[in-house]
Every structure is written in structure tokens, then in C-alpha cells.
Amino acid sequence: MGDARQYFDLPSPFPMKRGGVLHGARVAYETWGELNAARDNAILIFTGLSPSAHAASNAEDPSAGWWEDMLGPGRYIDTRRWFVICVNTLGSCKGSTGAASINPATGEPYRLEFPELTLEDAANAGHALVKGLGIERLACLLGNSMGGMTALAYLALHPGSARSHISISTAPQAQPFAIAIRSLQREAIRLDPNWNNGHYTEEQYPEAGMSIARKLGVITYRSAMEWVGRFARIRLESDQRDEEPFGAEFQIESYLVGHARRFVRNFDPNSYLYLSRASDWFDVGEYGDGSVAQGLSRIALQRALVIGVETDILFPLSQQEEIATGLRAGGAEVEFVALDSPQGHDAFLVDITRFGAAIAHFLARL
Amino acid sequence: MGDARQYFDLPSPFPMKRGGVLHGARVAYETWGELNAARDNAILIFTGLSPSAHAASNAEDPSAGWWEDMLGPGRYIDTRRWFVICVNTLGSCKGSTGAASINPATGEPYRLEFPELTLEDAANAGHALVKGLGIERLACLLGNSMGGMTALAYLALHPGSARSHISISTAPQAQPFAIAIRSLQREAIRLDPNWNNGHYTEEQYPEAGMSIARKLGVITYRSAMEWVGRFARIRLESDQRDEEPFGAEFQIESYLVGHARRFVRNFDPNSYLYLSRASDWFDVGEYGDGSVAQGLSRIALQRALVIGVETDILFPLSQQEEIATGLRAGGAEVEFVALDSPQGHDAFLVDITRFGAAIAHFLARL
Missing domain, CATH: 3.40.50.1820 (Alpha/Beta hydrolase fold, catalytic domain)
Incomplete structure (x- = not known):
């Protein structure tokens, strides 16, 4: 490419x-x-x-x-x-x-x-x-x-x-609902111990925080109406399920996992924080x-x-x-x-x- | 009492x-x-x-x-x-x-x-x-x-x-939007290292995960319209601000903090996970x-x-x-x-x- x-x-x-x-x-x-x-x-x-x-x-x-x-x-x-x-x-x-x-x-x-x-x-x-x-x-x-x-x-x-x-x-x-969502996305990253006040590395990377931030993003980027038609209550095949306690069971959950997986290592967490806050500030x-x-x-x-x-x-x-x-x-x-x-x-x-x-x-x- | x-x-x-x-x-x-x-x-x-x-x-x-x-x-x-x-x-x-x-x-x-x-x-x-x-x-x-x-x-x-x-x-x-929100709340708790597969203690308690879960709850329990009228873009007084990098700056953020603070130690995290998933299962x-x-x-x-x-x-x-x-x-x-x-x-x-x-x-x- x-x-x-x-x-x-x-x-x-x-x-x-x-x-x-x-x-x-x-x-x-x-x-x-x-x-x-x-x-x-x-x-x-x-x-x-x-x-x-x-x-x-x-x-x-x-x-x-x-x-x-x-x-x-x-x-x-x-x-x-x-x-x-x-x-x-x-x-x-x-x-x-x-x-x-x-x-x-x-x-x-x-x-x-x-x-x-x-x-x-x-x-x-x-x-x-x-x-x-x-x-x-x-x-x-x-x-x-x-x-x-x-x-x-x-x-x-x-x-x-x-x-x-x-x-x-x-x-x-920026209105308060959008600020609340973005603030929570930032918090998920900041609370990830691997974020380490911005000093993460490839090995110690805030995967968990970025994953939550991205999933929350996707939830607010789409609509409930679309998902009723697209995912309804369809369950994952048993071999696709996450065996962890309380792991993914519905297709909507693995859809979010897929989005997060494509994102977390492809966007710099600190840059995400800066841009997210810049959006909150705009007026x-x-x-x-x-x-x-x-x-x-x-x-x-x-x-x-x-x-x-x-x-x-x-x-x-x-x-x-x-x-x-x-x-x-x-x-x-x-x-x-x-x-x-x-x-x-x-x-x-x-x-x-x-x-x-x-x-x-x-x-x-x- | x-x-x-x-x-x-x-x-x-x-x-x-x-x-x-x-x-x-x-x-x-x-x-x-x-x-x-x-x-x-x-x-x-x-x-x-x-x-x-x-x-x-x-x-x-x-x-x-x-x-x-x-x-x-x-x-x-x-x-x-x-x-x-x-x-x-x-x-x-x-x-x-x-x-x-x-x-x-x-x-x-x-x-x-x-x-x-x-x-x-x-x-x-x-x-x-x-x-x-x-x-x-x-x-x-x-x-x-x-x-x-x-x-x-x-x-x-x-x-x-x-x-x-x-x-x-x-x-x-349970429809997919609600499942997605609850799944993400559970993930925030599960990803908190202090959750420890359910074996947390009073000292090692999943505060961060519970805080994110509760804030996301409050965001979806209220409405954007209410918050425009209630919080708009009102900022915290400088002495109320969180000095952490990317810390709270708007009133809506401290409103969420207050909700989380009242909740995290007053609800058992594992019980939260069980009840949350029970809601997803209902049909x-x-x-x-x-x-x-x-x-x-x-x-x-x-x-x-x-x-x-x-x-x-x-x-x-x-x-x-x-x-x-x-x-x-x-x-x-x-x-x-x-x-x-x-x-x-x-x-x-x-x-x-x-x-x-x-x-x-x-x-x-x-």
C-alpha cells in the first residue's frame, strides 16, 4: 500500500x-x-x-x-x-x-x-x-x-x-451529554494503569482503557433503532463465545469488540485525549x-x-x-x-x- | 437510623x-x-x-x-x-x-x-x-x-x-443498545485489576471500574435535553477543579463524579454484574x-x-x-x-x- x-x-x-x-x-x-x-x-x-x-x-x-x-x-x-x-x-x-x-x-x-x-x-x-x-x-x-x-x-x-x-x-x-460521554472515554483511558500519565509503551499500553473508550464511542455513533434491526438478540455461536466470566454472548457485544480491536492500537491514546478535550472546549x-x-x-x-x-x-x-x-x-x-x-x-x-x-x-x- | x-x-x-x-x-x-x-x-x-x-x-x-x-x-x-x-x-x-x-x-x-x-x-x-x-x-x-x-x-x-x-x-x-451499555459497564468492572475475578477486598476494591459503570449508567438514565437546561457549559470554580491531567472542568463532569462516589462502595460489584447480565437475558x-x-x-x-x-x-x-x-x-x-x-x-x-x-x-x- x-x-x-x-x-x-x-x-x-x-x-x-x-x-x-x-x-x-x-x-x-x-x-x-x-x-x-x-x-x-x-x-x-x-x-x-x-x-x-x-x-x-x-x-x-x-x-x-x-x-x-x-x-x-x-x-x-x-x-x-x-x-x-x-x-x-x-x-x-x-x-x-x-x-x-x-x-x-x-x-x-x-x-x-x-x-x-x-x-x-x-x-x-x-x-x-x-x-x-x-x-x-x-x-x-x-x-x-x-x-x-x-x-x-x-x-x-x-x-x-x-x-x-x-x-x-x-x-x-459541546453540550453536556456529549461532554459527559467524552469525559468518560477519557476517564477510561486515564484510569488504565498502563496509561501511566501518558508514558505508555508498546508493551505497557492502555488497551483496556482504549477499548472501553472506543466501544462507548461506537455506542453513541450509531443508533438503537439500527441495532434492533441489525442485531436484535442474536447470540454468538458457542465457539465464538468468550469463556471469561460475564464474557460476550450476544452479537452486539462482539460487534463492539471488533470495533475496539481495530482501533486501540491504531490511534495514539494521548492524541485521543487531546482531541477529545478540544471538542469539549469548542463553543x-x-x-x-x-x-x-x-x-x-x-x-x-x-x-x-x-x-x-x-x-x-x-x-x-x-x-x-x-x-x-x-x-x-x-x-x-x-x-x-x-x-x-x-x-x-x-x-x-x-x-x-x-x-x-x-x-x-x-x-x-x- | x-x-x-x-x-x-x-x-x-x-x-x-x-x-x-x-x-x-x-x-x-x-x-x-x-x-x-x-x-x-x-x-x-x-x-x-x-x-x-x-x-x-x-x-x-x-x-x-x-x-x-x-x-x-x-x-x-x-x-x-x-x-x-x-x-x-x-x-x-x-x-x-x-x-x-x-x-x-x-x-x-x-x-x-x-x-x-x-x-x-x-x-x-x-x-x-x-x-x-x-x-x-x-x-x-x-x-x-x-x-x-x-x-x-x-x-x-x-x-x-x-x-x-x-x-x-x-x-x-433487552434490546441491543441496552445490552451494549450494560456489557460495557460490566467490562469496565471486569477490566479493573482490583476486581480480580470477583475476589476483591475492601482494600483492593474495583473503584475505577465501578465508577465508570455508574457514570455510564447515569448518562443513560437521564437525558441530553435535561442536561442542556441544567448544566449547559457551566464550568467548575477553579478551586473545585481536578488538577489531574484531563481532569474535570465542567459541572456535568462533577455531577457524574458525585453520583459515582455515592455508589461505588454502596453496591457490591459482583452483585452488580449478576443483575446486569440478568437484565440482558430477559425476554x-x-x-x-x-x-x-x-x-x-x-x-x-x-x-x-x-x-x-x-x-x-x-x-x-x-x-x-x-x-x-x-x-x-x-x-x-x-x-x-x-x-x-x-x-x-x-x-x-x-x-x-x-x-x-x-x-x-x-x-x-x-
Whole structure:
């Protein structure tokens, strides 16, 4: 498998919102399509917490990306027309500088010496990348989940930096239910003795904490309704059962085990903690008088598409409505799409047909 | 503080549904009011997972019970008319025999040697108590949350044992979302090194696992909507903050900490595991051809009241509707009440006014 990642060196020092600076930091990104001569066909994608910049296959890396069916020549986001950039969030561990990167001041991994991270820092890093690619103004800024919050920070901090915006299953501020879930995920990692205040090793790794955190994530990313149809009360075959006391017995349990297994060693626990907390901190109200409505109304856009899902318990539809209303108050022509996909928060990764139709329709009119 | 608990010795040996027997087992219970001469004014209450039999204050124990405002002279369940019995679930640790009790065969606590527990066993223990009190037929069997499932087991196993039934925020079978949540709670306890396969001590106690389990419980017992109004994004005062890396910063986090602190040492971890799994196993469909509808339709009652809450994510309203429909098919006159209380699953403990009104109205017509 190839590697399509490119790297952009951030200005050094790179100042962080809550204090401190990064030296020699960079972000990983991938691109699809061609930037046109007018440099006005660029779409930047900010991702959710865990995905890499590999949103779709490309010549350098033909493996399927996390949004494979959404993005490519002739697909919903048609890369024959659009120059698409997907950036690995600053603070992540998929090529961008984060807690697992080497701290140039010590020659050792940052671990908890990494400065406090906010989504505003991630937004600024994305903005520096766009400028570095010679793009003055994005045709569209797209963000889903945590990336949707990052996108709102980008728009608030850099007026006029995008003509349009696609906001998917995200939040204008972290609400207490989402904070509670993320706080508990962080606690599971922190309480794992192997976390060791961030000083884990490959041998002494917080597997248990990461497993609980991921399973709790998956539970809140999907929906009860989907699972009734998909798993009901189907039991595991006896040879698939976990022989431990109180071990897995139902298919839903082994589904969660599978998700956890694929995740725990593929995401750096400290980076997870930093990004998780950054999501809790986000509040677009900071860009107004404190209220979400006013913060959003200060964002100037020509057009926006806001998509939410009725079964999403982590980023409820009511928050997508708030975003649509707030951006409309700022003067944008806003299209609001509420989907009844059963897959909950994750629907944008699964129900590509419906999300794709809304996105393609929006982009066609740009 | 006094102790109002009475104890009923179960028949010995007491056979368990999934195999094994208990010797010398007992259940703790409390009562309010007087059994009348016709012995036809008794109401039995099965509780949720963690409450004791102390539903309300009484002469022997004037401390407030977990349903204090619901139950008593002149209250919604008026103990001047009704003889109310609340039983601590078999397998719990609040006086009834469970994993923390002494195994008479060894003189040591059962721990994981306790036989596999089902809600049918808890139902049978409750039924033995009722018979032991000389009551042939209950005026009403009431169950909330896990207790509602126990009540359905009671009715299915003991035809004609109750004239009426009040079912509150429960499930006719465990659905995958609830199984996933409970499985994760159990995993948090099991992964705590101090759990030690059930051989914890007061000194080496699975605090971390119990804390995560309880917090996850509280998150699913309440509702996102309630918390937006109650906690929003209010931060802790700086002197209340946890100085640990990634420690609590928002009020919602310290609310969860408070709940966990009150719980972890007040409930036996092994008993928690047993009761949690018993809930996963419950399926009223076993009493029919496998379907919930048919299992419920085989329950014969004169009247039933089924109450659910729109914001309950753990025991969704759709499951309360299933119960109402199923009992109606069995011939009962069923009243179905859907409340829009914001407190989610816990509403029956908090929104006493609305639950009380529905219950009092139902009981008045018995």
C-alpha cells in the first residue's frame, strides 16, 4: 500500500490558542483533482476525531479511504471539477504533529508536554495549509463531526476565507451529554494503569482503557433503532463465545469488540485525549456575545448546506438546526437537510447515497 | 437510623432457572400499611437494579426511601388503603441473598460461585414471599426499570397471581443498545485489576471500574435535553477543579463524579454484574413462540397501566408501547401513558407529580 500523504510545514513558531507554541510542526494532507488556474475550485475537508487524511483512494494510495464512495471522479464530490484537500487534524497521529510526535526541544515524544490543543489551532493549521497551496478563498469548506466544529472555528477566525460551507452532524458548541460521554472515554483511558500519565509503551499500553473508550464511542455513533434491526438478540455461536466470566454472548457485544480491536492500537491514546478535550472546549459563542446564535451570525458566507440525522444522539438534530438558523442570520443562503438514516451519528459514513445526493445537489449550484 | 427490613426464608433448596440451587437463601423486604382481612389489598413492588427495599420511610426506619413522595399515608400510593410490599431483588446486596452472601457450603462469600441469576429467579423469590405472607393474589404488581422486567416474568410464570399491573419504563426484552451499555459497564468492572475475578477486598476494591459503570449508567438514565437546561457549559470554580491531567472542568463532569462516589462502595460489584447480565437475558418472548407480542399476550390480567417517557434512551417509549399492546392482546384493559418528562429513564424517581397522578388515578379505579 502506498502513501499519498503530503506534508505542509506550519509557520514556526506556531502559536496555540491557550498558550505555548509549536516549533517545526506540520500537517499531513492528501489531495484529489486539480487546482484550476483561477484557484477557485478548492474544497477543504476537516475530519472527525479519528480519520486520517486518506478520504479516498488516489494514484499514490489505491486503498479505499474513509469516504471512498463520496469522493472521486464522477462521484458526489466530483474531483474532475473540484480540487479536494483533506487534512489530518493538528494534534492527531496520522501524520500531523501531535502528542505522539517528537518534541524538537527534547528529542522525545511530546506526550503530555504537548501544549493544550483547541479546534481553533486545528483550524488555523488548516488555514495555513490552504494559504500555502496558494488558495485565497475556498470554494467550499466541509466538516463532519469534530471536523464540523473545526470548520466553524475556521470560518469565525478567517472571515472571507470560504464562499460556501457544508456542515455535517456537528455542533456549534459541546453540550453536556456529549461532554459527559467524552469525559468518560477519557476517564477510561486515564484510569488504565498502563496509561501511566501518558508514558505508555508498546508493551505497557492502555488497551483496556482504549477499548472501553472506543466501544462507548461506537455506542453513541450509531443508533438503537439500527441495532434492533441489525442485531436484535442474536447470540454468538458457542465457539465464538468468550469463556471469561460475564464474557460476550450476544452479537452486539462482539460487534463492539471488533470495533475496539481495530482501533486501540491504531490511534495514539494521548492524541485521543487531546482531541477529545478540544471538542469539549469548542463553543462558537465565543465569537459573539457568548450565545451560539450570535457567534454563528457573525460568520459571513454566500451559501451553506447543513445536514443532520434524526437518530444522532451525540450531535442531535436540534444542534444542526441551530447552525442553519445562525448562518442564515449571518446572511448566507442556507439549505437544511434532516435525514432519517437509521445509522445515527455515523450515517455520513454509511448512508452515502442520501448524504451524497444532498452534497452533489449543493455543489452543482455553486 | 433504624432498619425496617424483614426477611423471608425462601424454600430450601431454591431452584434457579439456569441450573443450580440456593440453600438457606432469603429475601429482604419492607412493608407499609396493613393487609386487610380479605387479603386482597396487597401491592408488590419490584425495583430497578440498585435500590433497596426501603422505598419510603416507615416507623422502623424514618429515613427517606427511594420513592418517598410516591408512597405513604395520603400519598399517590396511599398506604391507608393499600398494603405495600417492596422486595430487595434476589441477587442484590441490600439484604437479599446474592453474590456477596455467605455460601453455606463453604462458609465463604459466594462471589462468582453464586449460580447464574435470571430475573425469573428474582420473580420466583418475590412470589414465594407473597405466598409466605398469606396472599393468594396481588391487587397490583408494580415494577419499574429492571423491576418491570421482573414483574413481567412473575406474571408469565404465575398465571392469576395479580389482578392488575403497573409497568414503568421497562422492557419486554433487552434490546441491543441496552445490552451494549450494560456489557460495557460490566467490562469496565471486569477490566479493573482490583476486581480480580470477583475476589476483591475492601482494600483492593474495583473503584475505577465501578465508577465508570455508574457514570455510564447515569448518562443513560437521564437525558441530553435535561442536561442542556441544567448544566449547559457551566464550568467548575477553579478551586473545585481536578488538577489531574484531563481532569474535570465542567459541572456535568462533577455531577457524574458525585453520583459515582455515592455508589461505588454502596453496591457490591459482583452483585452488580449478576443483575446486569440478568437484565440482558430477559425476554418475555420465551413465554410465547419467541415473539414479544405473543409472550405478552399470554399474560392474563384484568387491568394494566403502562407508563413510559419520551426522553428515555435506555428503555425507549416504543418498548412501553409494545408492552401495552401485548397486554391488551392478552385481554387486559390497558391504560398507556407517555410522559414528556425531561429526566429520561430516571423520570419515575424525579417527576413524582406526573407519575404519581397516573398511578393514583389507576389505583383509584381498582
